[in-house]
Amino acid sequence: MMxxxxxxxKAAGVSPATVSLALNNDEKVNRETRKRVQQVAKAxxxxxxxxAKALVKKATQIIGLVIPEIDNPFFSEMAQAIxxxxxxxxxxxxLCGTDNNPEMESKYVNMFMSGLxxxxxxxxxxxxxxxxxxxxxxxxxxxxxxxxxxxxxxxxPVIKSDLKDGAxxxxxxxxxxxxxxxxxxxxxxxxxxxxxxxxxEEAGYPLVENYVLAxxxxxxxxxxxxxxxxxxxxxxxxIVCFNDEVALGLTxxxxxxxxxVPEEFSVCGIDNTVSRFYNPxxxxxxxxxxxxxxTAAELLLKMIDGEEIKDTERxxxxxxxxxxxxxTAPVSFAK
Numbered sequence: 253m254m255x256x257x258x259x260x261x262k263a264a265g266v267s268p269a270t271v272s273l274a275l276n277n278d279e280k281v282n283r284e285t286r287k288r289v290q291q292v293a294k295a296x297x298x299x300x301x302x303x304a305k306a307l308v309k310k311a312t313q314i315i316g317l318v319i320p321e322i323d324n325p326f327f328s329e330m331a332q333a334i335x336x337x338x339x340x341x342x343x344x345x346x347l348c349g350t351d352n353n354p355e356m357e358s359k360y361v362n363m364f365m366s367g368l369x370x371x372x373x374x375x376x377x378x379x380x381x382x383x384x385x386x387x388x389x390x391x392x393x394x395x396x397x398x399x400x401x402x403x404x405x406x407x408x409p410v411i412k413s414d415l416k417d418g419a420x421x422x423x424x425x426x427x428x429x430x431x432x433x434x435x436x437x438x439x440x441x442x443x444x445x446x447x448x449x450x451x452x453e454e455a456g457y458p459l460v461e462n463y464v465l466a467x468x469x470x471x472x473x474x475x476x477x478x479x480x481x482x483x484x485x486x487x488x489x490x491i492v493c494f495n496d497e498v499a500l501g502l503t504x505x506x507x508x509x510x511x512x513v514p515e516e517f518s519v520c521g522i523d524n525t526v527s528r529f530y531n532p533x534x535x536x537x538x539x540x541x542x543x544x545x546x547t548a549a550e551l552l553l554k555m556i557d558g559e560e561i562k563d564t565e566r567x568x569x570x571x572x573x574x575x576x577x578x579x580t581a582p583v584s585f586a587k
Contacts, residue, residue, distance in 0.1 A: 255296045255297060255298045256298075256558065256559070256560045257271050257272065257298070257558045258558070258559070258560070259296060259298070260289065260292055260293045260296060260298050263292045263296060264288055264289045264292040264293075266285065266289060268558060270285065270289065271289055271293070272558075273286075274286040274289035274290060275289065275290065275293060311370050312367065312368065312369055312370050313342050313343050313344065313370065314343065314344050314345070314346055314368065314369045314370060315334075315338065315343050315344070315345050315346070315369055315370065315371050315372065315373065315549075315552065315556075316345075316346050316348055316360065316364055316368065316369040316371070316372035316373070317331055317334060317345050317346070317347050317348065317372070317373050317375070318348045318350060318357060318360055318372060318373070318374045318375065318376055319331065319347070319348070319349055319350070319375045319376065320349070320350050320351070320352045320375075320376045320378075320469070321349060321351065321352065321469070321470075322347065322349035324497065324525075325496075325497075325523075325525035325526055326495065326496075326523045326525050326539070326541055327375060329525065329541050329542060329545075330375060330398070330541045330542065330544060330545035331345070331347060331545065332542075332545075333541070333542040333543075333544075333545030333546045333549075334373065334545040334546070334548065334549040336546070337545070337546045337549035337550060338549050338553065341553060343370070343553070346368070346369065348360045350376055350378075352376075352378070352469060354378050354380035354381055357374075357376060357378065357380075357381050358381050358384060361381060361384050361385055361388050364388055364392065364393060365388060365392050369393060370393060370394075370556050371393050371394040371395070371396075371552045371553075371555060371556045372388075372393060372394075372395055372396075372552075373395075373396050373397075373398060373548050373549070373552055374395060374396075374397050374398070374400060375397075375398035375399060375400065375548075376400060379400065379401065382402075382403055383403075385408070386403055386404065386407060386408065389407045389408045390407055393556075394552060394555035394556055395407075395408045395552075396408065396409050396410075396411065396548045396551050396552045396555070397409070397410045397411065398410075398411045398412075398544055398545070398548050399411070399412055399413055399415070399544070405566040405567050406566065409551060409555075409561065409565060409566040409567065409568075410566070410567050410568070411544050411547050411548045411551070411568050411570075412567065412568065412569050412570065413539045413540065413541075413544060413569075413570045413571075413572055414569060414570070414571055414572050415442075415443050415444050415447070415522065415537075415539070415572070416443040416444065416446050416447040416450075417447060417571070417572060418444065418447060418522050418537035418539070418572040418574075419436075419438075419443075419444040419445070419446075419447030419448045419451070419492055419522065419537075420447035420448070420450050420451045421447075421537060421572070421574045422447075422448075422451075422492045422520040422522070422535070422537060422574065423447065423448050423450075423451025423452060423492055424451050424454075424455075425520070425535070425574060425576070425580065426490035426492070426518055426520065426580065427451065427455045427457070429490070429518065429580060429581065429582045429583060430582050430583035431488075431489045431490035431518060431583045432457055432489075432583075433460070433463070433486070433487070433488040433489050433490070434448075434451075434452065434457070434463065434488055434489075434490040434491070434492065435460075435463035435464070435465065435481060435488035435490070435491045435492070436448045436463060436464050436465070436491070436492050437465045437466070437468045437473070437474065437477045437491060437492070437493045437494055437498050437502065438464075438465075438466060438468040438492075438493070438494035438498075439466050439467070439468060439494075440464065440466070442494075444492075444494060444522065445464070448492050460488075462484055463488050465477045465480055465481070468493070468494035468495075468498055469494065469495070469497070469498065470497055470498065470501070471497045471498070471500055471501035471504075472501060473494075473497075473498050473501060474493065474497065474498040474499060474500060474501020474502035474503075474504075474505065475501045475502070475504070475505045477491075477493075477498070477501075477502055478501070478502045478505035478506055478509070479505070481502075482506075482509060482511075488517075489516070489517060489518065489583050489584070490517070490518040490519075490520075490580070490583070491517060491518070491519050491520065492520050492522075493519065493520060493521050493522065494522065495521055495522050495523045495525075496521035496522065496523050496524065496525045496526045496527040496534060496536055497521075497525075497526060498521065499519050499520060499521030499522075499527065499534050499536070499579070500521070500526055500527070500530060500534065502519055503519050503530070503532070503534065503579060504530075506519075513532055513579055514532065514578065514579050514580050514581035515581065515584055516584060518535075518579065518580040518581055518583070519534060519535070519579045519580070520534070520535045520536065520537075520579070520580060521534045521535070521536040521537075522536060522537045522539070523536065523537065523538075523539045523541070524536045524537065524538040524539060524575060527575075527577065528577070531578075532577070532578035532579045533577040533578045533579065534577055534578075534579045535574075535575065535576050535577045535578075535579050535580040536575050536577070537572045537573065537574060537575070538572060538573045538574075538575050539570075539572050540570050540572075543570060544570055547568055551565055551568075
């Protein structure tokens with residue numbers, strides 16, 4: 253078990269704050285106490301974490317939140333939950349939107365390395381900068397990932413929802429409604445795609461390459477996907493979309509093109525944000541974004557305070573739930 257700063261403090265008979273000062277040779281602690289604390293830390297094989305090393309600098313009392321899209325309802329709801337969680341602490345949030353641009357994310361990482369924040373939550377879809385963020389976590393500040401896989405959960409804990417199961421549930425829902433030609437709007441290197449493929453495979457349905465479309469993040473992407481789908485010689489009857497925004501863009505495009513949803517096309521989204529505010533309301537997967545944001549904030553605050561993190565806290569998995577609405581219906585054999 254990893255030795256924490258509290259263990260050293262208890263063994264030395266001083267406070268955790270005194271341990272931090274003593275290990276950094278701060279003259280606020282008298283020489284005898286500094287020497288005793290350092291000897292205890294060495295005997296316990298205490299290894300200062302990134303936050304402890306940073307205590308020589310003045311804390312900013314700021315937490316960085318890095319998200320791909322500030323105007324995306326999924327991330328705005330999560331950000332609000334994080335803000336609500338830390339409102340009674342001494343911390344504030346700096347919101348950093350990357351616009352799905354890895355270069356922008358790397359700029360934020362470099363800013364964080366300069367001492368801008370005391371800790372950060374990364375809730376981005378890309379994994380391009382994982383190595384750089386691992387360096388940030390090992391040598392500068394505590395980091396927590398949300399819906400993003402970590403190379404080492406001992407360094408960067410993960411708060412995760414079961415997006416693979418979400419796409420699988422949607423695919424099975426469409427299959428149960430009689431759909432055999434099911435499309436997917438999303439990336440192949442993402443777990444939603446794996447869930448979609450699993451659903452098709454279990455039903456014995458082939459994977460049709462023309463039915464897999466990307467990119468897949470925004471309302472406009474849904475519109476573009478709709479144009480491609482209507483251009484196919486053999487069109488699908490059911491579509492699993494990357495998120496609600498894509499599903500909404502697709503649905504609105506199909507309706508404007510004179511198509512009927514769900515009579516001709518059954519459309520599904522993922523995340524349960526904008527899906528209930530339009531006609532027809534979109535069948536979707538509810539992702540507990542507020543719980544995930546709150547859990548990520550609580551965990552990061554513990555890490556910043558130097559508290560011991562349990563193994564069960566290093567990978568926290570949230571289940572998702574299918575919500576059936578008006579955008580899906582039994583397949584129309586007249587199509």
